[in-house]
Amino acid sequence: MKSFFKTYNRYFIFALTFSVVVTVAAAFIYSSLSKWEESLVEKNKSVCDLYSGKLYEAAMVSMDSLYSLGLLTSDELTLAAFRLVDSTLKEISERELKVLTGLDGGFYLVFADGFYGYSFPTSPPPVPVYGPPPRSYNIIKDQSLRSIMENRPITDVHSFDAAFFPLATRPMVVDSQVVGAVWVRIHIENDLPVIKLKQIVNVTALISILGFLILMLLSALLGGEIKGIKQEMEQIRHNPSLRLRRRWGIFGYITSNINYMLDTIEEEVNQRLILERQLSQKEKLASLGNMIAGVAHEVKTPLAIIKTRIQMWQKAIRETPEICEQISSESMQLVIDETNRLSTLVNRLLVFSRPIDKRMKPTDINGLVKEVVNFVSMGLNETNISVSLSLSPDLPLIETDESSVREVIINIMDNSVEAMPEGGSIKISTGIDSENNKLVIEVTDQGNGISSDIIDKVFDPFFTSKETGAGLGLSISYQIIKAHNGEISFSENPGAGMKCIIKLPIIKK
Structure with missing residues (x-):
């Protein structure tokens, strides 16, 4: 039983230590990855901000020309005019964004409420043609409008599903009129394995915490069972006729075996007590026989002496009655001594035979x-x-x-x-x-x-x-x-x- 308790405590301590180590390691790794991610994101935000500025400067000359032709203010342009605006701006964005892998960008024009001049020069095939993908569309539009409304450059980080990108927007002002915004973003999800690592760490930490909670729950349940068994064993120590109550699982197996051993021990003890009583009875009978022989031996000698002296006195009195006065005091004393010896023997026998009164x-x-x-x-x-x-x-x-x-x-x-x-x-x-x-x-x-x-x-x-x-x-x-x-x-x-x-x-x- 003690071996089981030691084994249980050893496994519990091992599991607890393992859970704590995993949780601490996950927290440390998560903190390190977060710092790494933050550093990379800040670096790429700076890149987006830089290239949005370059794209803005490169596009301003063309914007002035398009604005002077009325192509950036009228909402009744022909299809050819729209294509002219888009191709002009697209040429600029392709030239400026192809220098760095992962950059895409373009322009949001207020009068048309849409994107023009979109370019993703380093995109893997198929290359998008008509503006940002639908899932990014509203994100880019919302930040562009916010940049126009606040009349300031804005750089934020956005993500959805597996996509992760910094986005820089900058309002475009021509002749004191805001005509739109330039936007640039960089796709860094493939360059940031840290994101996946963080997800793995999150899952690992969650599993570790759940495992720790389950371990604590099992520990509470098992600890209660072990405490109950200890208390019952203590009661059995004072009252060997008691038995452990039935339990489930491994504890049921343990308690049933302990009860079986207790039954076996009790049966063996009872058998031994019976044998000891039988042996004790035989020893008592043997001791009684020895005692009787000893008593007979001890009593026989003084009785023989007393009998001999009395017979001598009887014979002397019959033959010579007046000799009674001449019986020696030594003979009398001998009879008294032997009588005292018998009395002492009887007293010792009484002491020996009666129970000790403690x-x-x-x-x-x-x-x-x-x-x-x-x-x-x-x-x-x-x-x-x-x-x-x-x-x-x-x-x-x-x-x-x-x-x-x-x-x-x-x-x-x-x-x-x-x-x-x-x-x-x-x-x-x-x-x-x-x-x-x-x-x-x-x-x-x-x-x-x-x-x-x-x-x-x-x-x-x-x-x-x-x-x-x-x-x-x-x-x-x-x-x-x-x-x-x-x-x-x-x-x-x-x-x-x-x-x-x-x-x-x-x-x-």
Whole structure:
């Protein structure tokens, strides 16, 4: 699941970065092309203005002649007169405009409300004959009339479809009368690939922006689904019986597979719990058998001693009644000692058999260790045993049943004392197992250690390698630590001392 989220985030970031880069690049290219286009257009506007001036100057002499003949003022001219005006002006425009490719132009005459002398010397075939093409006609006429009305030269840029051209118009005045206007334009659409490039850039930028918007929309939708899955997974973590709701598309495939895995895991866990319960039951039965055998062994000896002494007393009383007063106090004390031994054994069995009654509270382990050491040290005055501490500072408080943990540490220290009849040292240290989030207590002595053939049995009820004792102390200690969800173990170190390691969980709230 985490891998999917990482992959999704990686692709999203890549797509977002790509969209931003394309948009920025398109904006930069568009800006550069716009400047290039503006420069070219201004240059060609200047060309149109220049040649409109030349055409104006070249035509003025002929205009004066035509005006003096009345050919520029009368609207009742014959066809021959119209042709004379057109051919005269056409000759002038062809001569002036052929010097530069792409130039076309002519004259707009007010009296005839039409174009005369049109010429496009460098036009590719077919060459237009009777004036500007129809689609340009009104554009040129409107600017010519505006130039006449305002009595000033005008240069503008016009475009339609694939056509793109600057147009210069200049009013013609003869004998203080405006008779028309000269116009010149230059076709630069073929010389301006920048226009097509700008269109391509516009489309690219538009596609990029649309792609970015679609990406953001998909991101919002996918992000909502991912957030929902995360929330549901968090709920499942606290309640494993829950399942992810059904979804569409790729998320449906993912959630169905996750639900299948959760079902499989739950089934395996249930099977394992059943097996563990069965195994635990077998272990309990085996432990019970060992305990019964141990109890029988421990009880048999003191009962035999008590029985023998009582039989001796019965026989002595039958044979010599007055001997009752002579029964030794040593025999009486022996019976009392063995009875006390049985009582102690029964009490230990009661402690071992009943559940641990935990009264949990925050515990300062360092303080508890110091308290136990002070208590045990009072009984070491007549021995050659010393106790040293190596306590880690700033240990956190942990939740324990303080009296139970105290009993465990006392049991371990008692074992260490009994393992060093000739004296030695006991070292107790505390620390943190940060990897497993546990507090650690270590007790090390200089006794004979524990051999590998018995280390797996030290926590079994009634197992002991000593001549005295019931063998229940470590079993009870094991139960107490397990009840705290902790661990207790001994290291194999025969002949070089014993090390007991206790680990208790640190529960962060």
